[in-house]
Amino acid sequence: MAYDYKRFAYVPPPGLSMSEPRHKAIIVxxxxxxxxxxxxxxxRGVASVLLDDSDVVSTGSRAMCWSKRSLELFDRLGIADKVxxxxxxxxxxxxxxxxxxxxxxxxAAEPGHRMPPFVNLQQYHVEQLLAERALAEPQIDLRFRNRVTGLDQDDAGAHVTVRTPDGTYGLSADYLIACDGARSTIRAMLDLDFEGDLFEERFLIADIEMEADFPPERWFWFQPSFHDGQSALLHRQADNIYRIDLQLGPHADPGHECKPETVIPRIEKVVGPDFELDWVSIFSFQCRRLRDFVHGRVIFAGDSAHVVAPFGAxxxxxxxxxxxxxGWKLAAVLHGDAPASLIDSYNRERVQAADENLLHSSRATRFITPANxxxxxxxxxxxxxARxxxxxxxxxxxxxxxxPCIYATSAPDDARLPEISCPGAVAPDAPQGEGWLLTALGRGVVLLAVNCEPPTGLDLPVLVxxxxxxxxxxxxGRAGRALYLVRPDQVIAARWVEADARQIRKALAALWEGRP
Structure with a gap:
């Protein structure tokens, strides 16, 4: 393969020889x-133990199309420039x-954003960059070849049994965050299942290496002549790797379709003969999620909580x-700055976001692969x-x-202000001097004052x-002034054309309690 897959070092964990202290968070x-x-x-000042049963980044491009909002998060995590x-x-x-x-x-028709709309970069590159940052971070104990084989929880925390090449040991933490993918072992241990739609249609996804002058654009074909009238998708990635998705139909045999002698002739019809096959996989679509993402002291995130068809990144x-x-909600709870009810708002908001993604993905799948x-x-x-x-x-x-999803909220609002910056939406970026507004907002709760003086008597950072x-x-918009209460994740919590300190304190209390 074109990418040099290097294994991370396995280090025997301390739990094999002694009882480990209770941790704040275990991430699987x-x-x-x-x-x-x-x-x-x-x-945000929270140490964690991160467990993974492998010792190498994922094979193949997989998730490779990173949105503007993801790039903004990468910026906070220190890898955006490299991405x-x-x-x-x-x-x-x-x-x-x-x-x-x-x-x-x-x-990119709208100006004034630091990040581009999308960047294509193979998942293995992103994982490598994140892993290198994590290994250099003193508050992260990243343990490779540590497989979770048992899970219990009570009102105080979660407890796991972990298997390593040198034996098993136990760990306890206040919270466990399951980020272990669509085939989540943590989900299985809690006997939880997804709800939603399974699609029978099969698709071939392939990474190919070639030197070509295809521009970095998204190309989508309905019923192209080069692929038996079905759909096809092409993306350019880093290192002269191109991603091709080809619809195969519901009755395709995965074993047969993955064979190079089957795959290569299909791709030759798209790009010609001058390429090397780098990686190939066959998949069917799911648009499903857990009913709830929070189960006591176990919290699900990513594909362990929800899976969607890939159309739309x-x-x-x-x-x-x-x-x-x-991140900010769990940190606030663990630091004692907010009640546990704040974590319930993660469940409410991200279930809403998952439903929105599932709806869009299901509609796209039905349009791309319509029933007769x-x-x-x-x-x-x-x-x-459309022609x-x-x-x-x-x-x-x-x-x-x-x-990004615009979260449903009953927070203070004023219709004279622009829809793009409504409560529940991510604060839109804009230039600020030689920098950017999202960077200036930082990582905490901020009162943003736009063309006005903020009220006095607030124990709250203010950005003018x-x-x-x-x-x-x-x-x-149509107002000449505005005040915005902005959450640590840069989502707008409330806004006013005019407000006094009492109104702002009331909205701030609702924010920390996790009330919609």
Whole structure:
């Protein structure tokens, strides 16, 4: 394979020879979500033990399309610059019907954001960068080849049995965070199952290495001539690796379809003969989730909590948004700054986000792989109309691309202020002098004052925004002034055109108690 998969060192854990002290947090699974979770907690002063049953990063590109919001989280975790340097930034998507392009879109049309809309970088690169950061972080005890084989919990915490090459040992912590993927062993130990839709359609995904001049764009084909009238997707990645997804139909034999002598002729029809096959996998779609993400002292995040069809880059990105939501809440509870009810708000908000992702992914899957009859007739008519009529292009669903969920809330609001900065939404970025607004907001609760003086008597950090055209557009709208209460995950908790200290304290209390 093109990537040099180097194994991480196994170190016998102290629990093999002595009883370990109780930990604040145990994280199971050192994929992107688990590693990001450990780093986010460390940023907030919480030490953790991170357990993984492997000693190498994941094989193949897998999650490879990282959204603007994920890049903003990577910036807090210290790897954004390297991801931007190594990856392929893109904003243009092209949609084809047959062999003809019927329309394109450009996600970078809106100016004034530090991060690009998307960067393509293979999951193994991202895991390597996160793992290196975690290994250098004193508050993270990253243990490879440590497999969780047993789990108990009580009102005070969670307790696991861990198997290593040198034997078994036990660990206890206030909370356990399950980030161990779609086949989660922690989920199985609690006898929990997903709810939702299983799709019979099978897809081939392949990484190929080739030197080509394909631009860093998203190409999607409905019924191309080079692939028996089914759908296809092409993305450029780092290191001259290209990702190709090919629809195979519900009756494809995975064993046969994974064979190089089967895969290579299929890909040759797409890009020609000059490539090397790097990695291949066959998958079926799921759009499912746990009913609840919090079960006592065990919290689920990422694919262990929810799985979606890959169209729209909603898998890895939604897992990182789980981290963004949970990290500050769990840290506040563990530090004694907030009641445990704050963690319940993680469940409420991220279940809402998962349902939104599942809805978008299910609709995309049905549009891409319609059933015979009305579904197929509708899809084909929309594609035909989109060739001629721009208004129909919004109906073409080749995967609605990942954006952060706007959480449902009854927090104070004022309709004179712009919709883009409503309570429950991530604060929109904008230039601030030589820097950026999201960077200036930092990692704590902040009162953002836009074109006004904040009220006195508040024990709360205040950021007075530099008002420029973009700040005025995104934060003022028809109002001439505004106050925004911003959470540690940069989600807007409440906003006012005018407010006194009492109103702000009331909203702040609701924030820390986890009330919607």
């Amino acid at each position: 699974g050192a994929g992107p979500v688990g590693l990001a979770m450990a780093l986010e907690l460390a940023n 931007l340097q190594m990856g392929m930034s893109w904003s243009v998507g092209r949609v084809c019907h047959g062999d003809d392009e019927i329309f394109s879109f450009d996600l 909603r898998g890895g990105n939604s897992g990182l948004q789980d981290v963004d939501n949970l 009859g009305a579904e197929r007739l509708f899809r084909d008519q929309v594609l035909a109309l 001629k009529a721009p208004f129909a292009r919004g109906w073409v669903n080749a995967g609605r691309l990942s954006t 925004a530099e008002v420029n055209d973009l700040v005025a557009e995104r934060y003022l």
